[in-house]
Amino acid sequence: MAMTEEWVLLAPRRAEARTLRRGLPVGAPLRRAGVGPARATHAAARHRGAAVLAVAGVAVGLSPALRPGDLVVATEVRLDGVPTDTVACPAAPLIAAELRRRGLKVHIGPIVTVGRPADGPTRDRLAATGALAVDTESAVLLAAARRPVACVRVIGHPRPRSALTRLAAFPVPPPLRAVGPALAEWAAACTVRQVLLATPRSFCAGVERAIAVLDRTLAGADNAVYVHRPIAHDGHLLADLRRRGAVFVDDPAEIPDGAPTVFAAHGVPPAVRADALRRGLPVVDATCPLVARLHDEARRAAGRGDTVLLVGHAGHAETEGILGQDPDRITVVESAQDAERVEVTDPEGVSYLLQTTLALDDVRDVVAVLRRRFPALTGPAPDQVCYAATHRRAALRAVAAHADVVLVFGSADSSDSRRLVEVALRGGTPAYLVEDVGAVELRWLSGVRTVGMTAGVSAPPRLVDEAVVALSGLGARVREVGGAVTDRPSTARPDPADPPRISA
Template identity: 45%
Template sequence: MYNVRPLEVFLAQPRGFCAGVVRAIEIVELALEKYGPPVYVRHEIVHNKYVVESLKAKGAVFVEDLSEVPPKAVTVFSAHGVARSVEEEAAQRGLPVLNATCPLVTKVHNQGKRYMAKGRVLILIGHAGHPEVEGTMGQVPGPVLLVQNLDDVAALTLPRDTAVAYITQTTLSVDDTREIIAALTERFPDIQGPDTRDICYATQNRQSAVRELSKLVDLILVVGANNSSNSNRLREIGTEAGIPSYLIADGSELDPAWLNGVRAVGITAGASAPEVLVDDVIEALRRIGPVTVSVLPGREEDIEFLLPTELAPA
């Protein structure tokens, strides 16, 4: 018999879409309105199947390589950013491009270029294979050393007096990178890096909100995609706090067995997960038994990013 007591559901604040994701989705939607379908998008615009499928239904076509884009077709670069080689290929083919790269990712690209222009060896803290990391490594004019953990720092063969600089993947928070930055600083006295205020605000805020959530609940549900770096990290943070935590795409993936003996459930969502999917999870809980829902106090986000000039309102 599953739990039949009224469940308390606490929603983390903030959760879900960040300003960069809102901007990226809006770019695709406005491009479809202005130019008509199809509009081609290189890579998933954001890492969420629901978002991708809804844009497909409106006429967006998602591709992994520009060779799949027909001549002269309107092309959108995803929020994760792309390498210079991709930009150059689009220019050579004369493709009209709308760049939906998150402005915070672009800021990291520019930081890396500045450090390299000063002659520093550049170190990128991030996850190998993530599209943002691949884009960043392909934007900076020169070799970039990728470190994912403390072992990677220890394995660096640079002399101690090397002038180095570091940048970080935006979906990592201050907390995620603190130990690695400390290890790099200890290893290389001549080191420079961005101010912690330059770390993605949305990543940090959502992680802090999950830590607060974990103090109140017996179970945490993170709404997001399996290939979403920031969603996976939210689940990990819940687990690290000692709370059973699960990453689910929507209400259909909720396992009623998780609710055995549970009085309070916390729900959050990754930065690319829309609120409609949070609502779907709450409805799935309601189908199991009575639910009360409350939103925790948390940091309000009012950041908005400008649209590309081609799509900005007159």
């Protein structure tokens, strides 16, 4: 008779169950399944009613990279010879990250269940399929669950010469003890039923364009391509670009003579451009078109004698590029307090520009002070205002209003990503800034039903996509919130979805 349970952790052997029990609280739903596919079939029938089912125990390693005591978190569990019986375990990255935070060595990949002892040729065949470990129960046990499911195995021996049946005699490696609490955290997070995705999110058009430019440059280059400043605030993306030959530098002097050079989306000061020209560097300019327009407007305003007040963050790459257009006439204003103190030569000749990575709600107070102090103030034209950050915050507010917790994907170095977290927190919703799905802590999701997600303008869409898959392993479904909007409206036909502009 099938048992109806919230969640169950199954361990094939008595020794495995005993080790797991040491890490679990009294009364935890740990059950013995028995060794081998026949006993696993009976155990599966008994626990068919479990809403959440996990398997943990010892396995035989198939990869030479595995060592005794290493843990394998299954991305899927296959029944050897029966491909239709493959069971997906999409929450594997979340569980693996939980175990790594406990100081354990963890691998992620497929586990294969076999019905008979696996000799050397069989193990080699299974290893060639990409499987990391082999056991005799997991696929049979997990086939009984509706979802979610999880499987974690500790390696008892990397590539044993003995028959697989000898696995029952292996001592249980101590790391298995830590698996129980991690799986309990996962089970507690299996309350998540919905993921709300803020739209728009992730890369803005300028960053997408810069990455495409760099991709093409790398594809056509025989040697390293030098990039002035990181092209985005994402460690994974930058690491991939470095593997392909990109070298990111803060100082143009680090670029060898004759080396292909890319200017990133934030743009560069004229001095950097002139130095590249003087040295004959083959430059590919990936400056965001909006930033390039700000450069042009800064030069025009300074050329007619205006004091140009640049509302932005001092030291930011984009701000430095704009400031460099005419350092004597351009002043950075970071806050309303700065706006109260700034001095100008002629109050009748004052212009202001906005750093593109700021949302309009970042600058409203600053601009209001400047308008009060300088009534003749001239502002940017509509096609010089970037709405990427503004739109992403508006979408996040809509998501956060219906979410129990918000995950913002992006780098801690990204001011835009940090501001998105602040937006959710100001609305009363707990929010966390995470670099990837591996940084998501299961305890944040315990008892949660709705998770909101977004990503900063310099974070790749892949980060959210991977998290969506992982949270599907908690039982969550996905819904988009928001709609298609343009980051930069046309001056001829403003996008009706755009929020109110700061008028000139």
